[in-house]
Amino acid sequence: MSLLKKIYLVALLVLCEYSSYAQIVERWDKSVSNQKVDEKSKWFQDAKFGLFVHWGLFAQHAGEWKEKRYYGISEWVMNRGKIPVADYRKLAQQFNPSKFNANEWVKMINDAGIKYMVITAKHHEGFAMFGSKASDYNILNTPFKRDPMKELSVACKKGNVKMGFYYSQFLDWNEPNGGGNEWDFIEKNKDYKAYYNSKSIPQIKELLSNYGPLGLIWFDMPGGLSKEETQSLIDDARKIQPNCLLSSRVGQGLGDFRDFGDGEVPSTVVKGPWEAIFTHNDSWGYSKFDQNFKTPAEIIHLLVSVVSKGGNLMLNVGPKADGTIPEASVKCLKAVGGWLKINGASIYGTTYGPIAPQPWGVTTLKPRKLFLHVNKVPSNGVLLVPGLNVNIKQVSLLSNKNKLLWKKDKNLLTITLPTKLPDDINTVIVVEYDGQITDSYLDAPVVVSPRYPECSLEVIKANPSGNTKIIPVTHSLYFGDWKHTTCATDMQSPSDGITYNVQFTEPGDYKIMLEYNCPIENSKQEGLLQVGDQKFYFETLGSGSYDTWRPLMFIKQSVAMISVSASGVKTIKVSPVNEGKAELFKLSKIIIEPVK
Numbered sequence: 034m035s036l037l038k039k040i041y042l043v044a045l046l047v048l049c050e051y052s053s054y055a056q057i058v059e060r061w062d063k064s065v066s067n068q069k070v071d072e073k074s075k076w077f078q079d080a081k082f083g084l085f086v087h088w089g090l091f092a093q094h095a096g097e098w099k100e101k102r103y104y105g106i107s108e109w110v111m112n113r114g115k116i117p118v119a120d121y122r123k124l125a126q127q128f129n130p131s132k133f134n135a136n137e138w139v140k141m142i143n144d145a146g147i148k149y150m151v152i153t154a155k156h157h158e159g160f161a162m163f164g165s166k167a168s169d170y171n172i173l174n175t176p177f178k179r180d181p182m183k184e185l186s187v188a189c190k191k192g193n194v195k196m197g198f199y200y201s202q203f204l205d206w207n208e209p210n211g212g213g214n215e216w217d218f219i220e221k222n223k224d225y226k227a228y229y230n231s232k233s234i235p236q237i238k239e240l241l242s243n244y245g246p247l248g249l250i251w252f253d254m255p256g257g258l259s260k261e262e263t264q265s266l267i268d269d270a271r272k273i274q275p276n277c278l279l280s281s282r283v284g285q286g287l288g289d290f291r292d293f294g295d296g297e298v299p300s301t302v303v304k305g306p307w308e309a310i311f312t313h314n315d316s317w318g319y320s321k322f323d324q325n326f327k328t329p330a331e332i333i334h335l336l337v338s339v340v341s342k343g344g345n346l347m348l349n350v351g352p353k354a355d356g357t358i359p360e361a362s363v364k365c366l367k368a369v370g371g372w373l374k375i376n377g378a379s380i381y382g383t384t385y386g387p388i389a390p391q392p393w394g395v396t397t398l399k400p401r402k403l404f405l406h407v408n409k410v411p412s413n414g415v416l417l418v419p420g421l422n423v424n425i426k427q428v429s430l431l432s433n434k435n436k437l438l439w440k441k442d443k444n445l446l447t448i449t450l451p452t453k454l455p456d457d458i459n460t461v462i463v464v465e466y467d468g469q470i471t472d473s474y475l476d477a478p479v480v481v482s483p484r485y486p487e488c489s490l491e492v493i494k495a496n497p498s499g500n501t502k503i504i505p506v507t508h509s510l511y512f513g514d515w516k517h518t519t520c521a522t523d524m525q526s527p528s529d530g531i532t533y534n535v536q537f538t539e540p541g542d543y544k545i546m547l548e549y550n551c552p553i554e555n556s557k558q559e560g561l562l563q564v565g566d567q568k569f570y571f572e573t574l575g576s577g578s579y580d581t582w583r584p585l586m587f588i589k590q591s592v593a594m595i596s597v598s599a600s601g602v603k604t605i606k607v608s609p610v611n612e613g614k615a616e617l618f619k620l621s622k623i624i625i626e627p628v629k
């Protein structure tokens with residue numbers, strides 16, 4: 034692995050500072066007093082949907098330097114191409130985003146149903162996209178001569194959009210004492226404190242002082258500061274704008290809200306203010322050849338998934354060098370805004386869904402209103418909603434208020450769906466009730482029904498035994514284009530394994546498949562699937578080695594066909610048969626299909 038990759042990965046893992054969800058939740062709960070944060074972060078927790086904007090000199094090369102195309106995140110090209118500072122700075126001499134119009138950007142944000150915007154004031158390239166007295170390497174010293182951050186602060190205020198700045202407080206490839214440039218400067222000679230005192234901290238203060246009330250500062254890639262020095266930076270920021278939230282990437286386990294890894298959604302509910310951040314395609318900065326844009330349906334499903342777990346989604350766009358936002362992003366976000374115009378009540382101001390994900394979808398919650406997000410329709414048109422220990426008053430479609438027929442037997446609500454749902458991406462049903470719904474998202478059994486083409490048993494719902502760990506496994510398609518798949522890992526002996534409680538809603542025949550990653554060299558080990566008292570042995574298949582810098586390839590292996598004689602709960606367990614030479618595999622889920 035190259036030095037660059039090592040640095041990036043270490044920085045990323047330091048940034049994420051965790052190796053398991055237990056550590057995430059445990060560290061977060063310790064580091065932030067939720068009461069103080071709740072008052073200050075209420076707007077953030079209600080907003081649910083933000084826009085990330087990566088804009089800088091990197092928009093000019095747009096991922097291509099001297100006819101070499103860099104796939105993945107385009108804003109890292111200076112580092113990946115080891116471009117000398119003297120050459121890279123020349124980009125500033127021609128930077129002139131003449132088509133930039135702050136009001137057009139804010140109109141796009143409003144049309145998308147987005148409530149806050151975070152824009153790169155200074156990324157790792159070290160160029161300030163705002164007028165700065167701390168460094169002449171800024172946008173006023175370009176043919177553009179204007180301060181787009183000033184224009185955006187005015188437009189955001191007018192458009193009722195909370196404004197935030199992204200600031201790379203440590204990595205600065207333009208500066209001899211900034212982090213990360215070992216091709217122009219010698220790392221061991223760097224004086225990080227000098228960098229913080231001469232540029233980083235003064236610019237953070239300029240942003241907090243000159244652009245009006247800010248919703249948040251989004252720090253990134255922390256380094257070079259002790260916990261005390263980080264706290265001192267936070268204290269200085271609070272003196273200027275006490276209500277401005279600071280992201281957890283300020284470092285040292287501090288901050289007012291938590292950002293997960295790039296492209297990561299936690300596998301279960303996480304309490305307190307947090308954010309999932311995603312690129313729209315595969316790059317944060319504009320890339321002239323990256324056309325892998327997420328569709329409106331993918332963005333809506335991502336937003337609903339994140340909000341159902343209690344978080345915000347901040348989706349990124351990378352404006353071009355001319356100041357316009359790529360048409361594909363504008364178009365997709367407008368379509369998402371159309372869905373939010375009708376269904377926003379089930380997103381904004383909600384909290385996490387109290388019941389576990391179901392074969393039909395997930396839930397979000399407001400007092401006395403449970404929102405069912407249905408993105409898979411049961412073949413018999415009957416929706417089962419378990420775990421409702423409350424008095425149901427009414428069930429209706431959010432979009433047209435049409436009432437739906439329902440009945441309740443103990444804690445199971447059964448809803449008769451209309452023959453055609455109003456929205457084939459994600460229909461929202463409102464269940465109005467009295468009382469308090471008990472959280473059952475963690476301990477309720479996983480539901481399997483023959484009314485859906487398949488039902489997934491995500492490993493986060495399993496109980497690990499022995500040395501088994503259930504953790505997010507980080508991998509990537511292209512450089513910096515991170516993916517995270519929660520897997521059951523380290524299953525190497527018969528005492529290791531995972532066990533699910535599975536609620537079969539109806540009798541029938543079912544096919545059971547395992548989805549996992551297994552390096553060829555570790556394949557052909559024997560595993561055991563147990564369904565109740567039935568045993569099914571299998572031999573693992575190779576799917577490809579695991580490497581953080583490459584796509585993690587999964588294989589779906591059919592290992593059993595079972596007959597379920599009556600509805601009810603069964604345990605399903607997976608474990609190695611023998612003491613293995615290596616882990617059996619990285620299991621991401623069990624898939625159960627009705628036999629047709």
Ligand code: FHN
Nearest residue numbers: 106108109253254295310317
């Ligand atoms: O290195 C940066 C990257 O360029 C981008 O800004 C992302 C956004 O979360 N943050 C860092 C990598 O995590």
